[in-house]
Amino acid sequence: MDNVNNVTEFILLGLSQNKKIKNVCFLLFLSCYIAIWIGNLLIIISITCSQLIDQPMYFFLNYLALSDLCYTSTVTPKLVIDLLEERNTISYTSCMTQLFAMHFFGGIEVFILTVMAYDRYVAICKPLHYAIIMNKRKCDVIIIACCTGAFLHSFFQCLLTINLPFCGPNEIDHYFCDVYPLLKLACTDTYRVGILVVANSGMMGLVTFVVLLLSYFLILYTIRAFPTENRSKALSTCSSHITVVVLFFVPVLFIYIRPAIIFPEDKVFALFYTIIAPMFNPLIYTLRNTEMKNALRKIWCQNPFLIGRQFI
Numbered sequence: 001m002d003n004v005n006n007v008t009e010f011i012l013l014g015l016s017q018n019k020k021i022k023n024v025c026f027l028l029f030l031s032c033y034i035a036i037w038i039g040n041l042l043i044i045i046s047i048t049c050s051q052l053i054d055q056p057m058y059f060f061l062n063y064l065a066l067s068d069l070c071y072t073s074t075v076t077p078k079l080v081i082d083l084l085e086e087r088n089t090i091s092y093t094s095c096m097t098q099l100f101a102m103h104f105f106g107g108i109e110v111f112i113l114t115v116m117a118y119d120r121y122v123a124i125c126k127p128l129h130y131a132i133i134m135n136k137r138k139c140d141v142i143i144i145a146c147c148t149g150a151f152l153h154s155f156f157q158c159l160l161t162i163n164l165p166f167c168g169p170n171e172i173d174h175y176f177c178d179v180y181p182l183l184k185l186a187c188t189d190t191y192r193v194g195i196l197v198v199a200n201s202g203m204m205g206l207v208t209f210v211v212l213l214l215s216y217f218l219i220l221y222t223i224r225a226f227p228t229e230n231r232s233k234a235l236s237t238c239s240s241h242i243t244v245v246v247l248f249f250v251p252v253l254f255i256y257i258r259p260a261i262i263f264p265e266d267k268v269f270a271l272f273y274t275i276i277a278p279m280f281n282p283l284i285y286t287l288r289n290t291e292m293k294n295a296l297r298k299i300w301c302q303n304p305f306l307i308g309r310q311f312i
Contacts, residue, residue: 007166010095012088014175015267026083032279033076039282040065042296050295056119056134061285063143064112068278071105074098075176075274082175092166095177100158102176106273107150107204113248114208115142116241117215124234125222156200160193173262174270180255180262194260201256209253212245240284247277
């Protein structure tokens, strides 16, 4: 492949060219981004400064909140700024950096959500072995493995894209740099590259989704024999995670587990996993979780200044 690149910047067409719509979107997404930071910081501080950090489920939730902040920050700030500009551009280097960062932090989020489903499976289906299987050392190793897997996924995606020649046009029909819109702009045959990209994203998405489905199938199969009260308690511990998985995974699977083509609806679906899911995650995990609500109450009501780590 002749890697001749005459493009030094890309033009992002964004969500809309209508000025009124852009103004409304600016206020909406700025509010969402502020809510994302407030909500996820509340979760991180509340878990870190309480005994919940010692429980695997909340240990992983802590890292999920952190990955949410990093993930949405690769896309949302530029989207908000671009909504105020007439012409939205991004340099070639910044585009590739955004592509790598988005898939890296997004990959971490996918893997952590999958691990959290496995954690619930072990807690409900193998309660006597839970402390051994999900001990502190193994949880640390799992987080390192999630980051390593996400890095390899993102590195491969970026490697395939960065070797493509771009010689014009340079208009990306999206509000951030992603693989499929960039493949469309490459001035070469991208059929083989497209297959490799789909194999990379599709394989990761498919494997993690199968693990998620298998975990919850085994959970539902196990709790069918539980007494009604215990069954309700087991389901309540999983309901928050299932809601988050649906919000994040459904639009991700729609976009990435298919041939390397783009649809106008992709931008709307992308909003779900780049902005909406990270914004609702804190609400879902706090409003539907008694332990999180108790931790928030103890940390923020009884100790508003957070002087040191408290165990109340």
